[in-house]
Amino acid sequence: MKVLVLGGDGFCGWPTSLHLSDIGHDVTIVDNLSRRAIDIELEVESLTPIRPIGERLAVWRELTGKEIGFVRLDLAEEYDRFEALLRDLQPDAIVHFGEQRAAPYSMRNIAAKRYTVDNNVRGTHNVLAAIAETGQDIALVHLGTMGVYGYGWSGSAPIPEGYLTVKVPTPDGEIDREILHPANPGSVYHLTKTLDQLLFAFYTSNDQIRITDLHQGIVWGTQTPQTVRDERLINRFDYDGDYGTVLNRFLMQAAIGHPLTVHGTGGQTRAFIHIRDTVRCIQIALENPPTRGEKPKVFNQVTETYRVRDLAALISSMTGVSVANLPNPRREAVENELNVSREQFLALGLNPTILSEGLLEEIRNIAEKYRDRADTTKIIARSTWRKGMETSPDLVQS
């Protein structure tokens, strides 16, 4: 299968590109390298020493004989080049990771809010419009987020996979209607993924584009069977307050002896998935596309749920590092339950990495190995959801 991976240089995109190439697909990465540019803006680097995209691809070719293409292109700004690329390559499928993906960054300041909306909405719309315009029957797989659902909206009901059947009152009695799960985004970033859903519904209805939207939990871990083959293929590991995901941040903090930074009570329950399972889920989604005319197919791409304070306690007990309860820079429920439907991926053969198995490996092979690359002034989350909200000072001196 000929596959374009949009955002293929990023944290999920890079290991997905290698995995798809490894199992025999003809992969081309499209990326504007914006994630690396944001590292420069934030004055922070991946804990792991990631290599330039050209070197990454050369190493992969050298190790495997497989060629992954690369096109540097901005999806939001360079529509014409993107449409020409589709006409030229005629891909069978597109995997779309090409969006700004950090909630804290999306709330950081006015420029970041505007960039997140402009970049994500325009980019996704350009992809859809280009598929419709070329008339090619390309299956689109998009990375959404569990955050589109919000937390606690349906009471004790498990969060369904995208759609919900509700009863609507009418003068002739109640009628059943299947609706897209109501949107309850908690940040500008999550908001853009709820906008994407409406774009998908329209382009599926009007142009019969085949779309799969994957509502992913919080990704943890770093490496996949492909990225471990050579240190120059290593994946990103973000630990900073904007881009670091909660569990990886705890693992890095444990490795350097920094208190585990829990926001508020840590009563937030979230869904998690290992990066190894992300890449398998993408493969499964590519192998099971919707048919033409079918509504967008939605999977919940999560394997486990944990309460944040329980994760902190687990890692504290494993490592002896203390837990610090800091002011929460986000506006969110102090405590929530979370129950997620995830039958589809399990039925299609996903055999998940569970958290209790992979933690020690991650600390040993990544966090401890690269601990000297950490900048402790970047650990505290300081992007607040409203101006004037309290944040913590640095907990350790650099």
Added chain:
Amino acid sequence: MKVLVLGGDGFCGWPTSLHLSDIGHDVTIVDNLSRRAIDIELEVESLTPIRPIGERLAVWRELTGKEIGFVRLDLAEEYDRFEALLRDLQPDAIVHFGEQRAAPYSMRNIAAKRYTVDNNVRGTHNVLAAIAETGQDIALVHLGTMGVYGYGWSGSAPIPEGYLTVKVPTPDGEIDREILHPANPGSVYHLTKTLDQLLFAFYTSNDQIRITDLHQGIVWGTQTPQTVRDERLINRFDYDGDYGTVLNRFLMQAAIGHPLTVHGTGGQTRAFIHIRDTVRCIQIALENPPTRGEKPKVFNQVTETYRVRDLAALISSMTGVSVANLPNPRREAVENELNVSREQFLALGLNPTILSEGLLEEIRNIAEKYRDRADTTKIIARSTWRKGMETSPDLVQS
């Protein structure tokens, strides 16, 4: 009250600006004059001879002694200037008409689709982000559309004003949840208004912005008590296949003896409102804003519903002009019922202009008066919802 009218040079924005100025508000128009630029692109002009914005404002000042400010500014592209304008003027309220508003134009070609999404979403987000950024307590009134609801989704139930209470199944029994009415947009233009709704919900929740969203029906008529005071204040009248609204198109067609262009069977039922009532509704919305922290207030801004073929038959019987059933360039239900809740505006004192009263006045004072300005090659709607859909040739020779 100090009011900014975004898009205040357009079909709804101009008469609204005059009305608000007339009743004593301090009005500043913000407009990039994009609607006039699109006339140039489409090689068509308003049937009525509209004057440049500078002349319009000078005439209004001369007639009334009232000053309306004007700032030429692109909301999507010039965020910094817009934020500076808010800090400088410190308005009490903003009326936001500043979006591309024609469904057929939004489906015309790839450039128009992309422009509609980029312009509308970025512009609306910039307005919200600027209000949040400056921390000013500005009430925002936005022009939405009835098209966010789609047609026929709730069976025989009237379309509610924005929100719907549904029953959601849970393991502990059904629970009631109030949801934003599910989005069912029928064009890229309507899609952007559904995206706006999600932006409003988020910025209301996170930043407590006070927002009113007006889901307006199809506007007909041209003049208001203010625009008739001098011919140089006249409002736009669009009759072309992209920007002309169905009823005004019929009136113009009747005036020049062109067959009334009904798409498909004309079984589409739509909601209507006279431009005189639009401006009063805006006034009512400004006088009844939500409180801080309240969810966005939604009004259905419609006064009557009609089936398209019944409108055509009515005008045909009044004028003797024939009806032509043409291929429908849109993807939409062939026939639909429509029942709209509109209690709020009536309760707040709106006394609507009904269609049977204003039609002859409109034909005589506008369509017949300016019939010589019509270009008959622009009448047929040729923007199709998918490539290759059939349209009609011109019905009369120019």
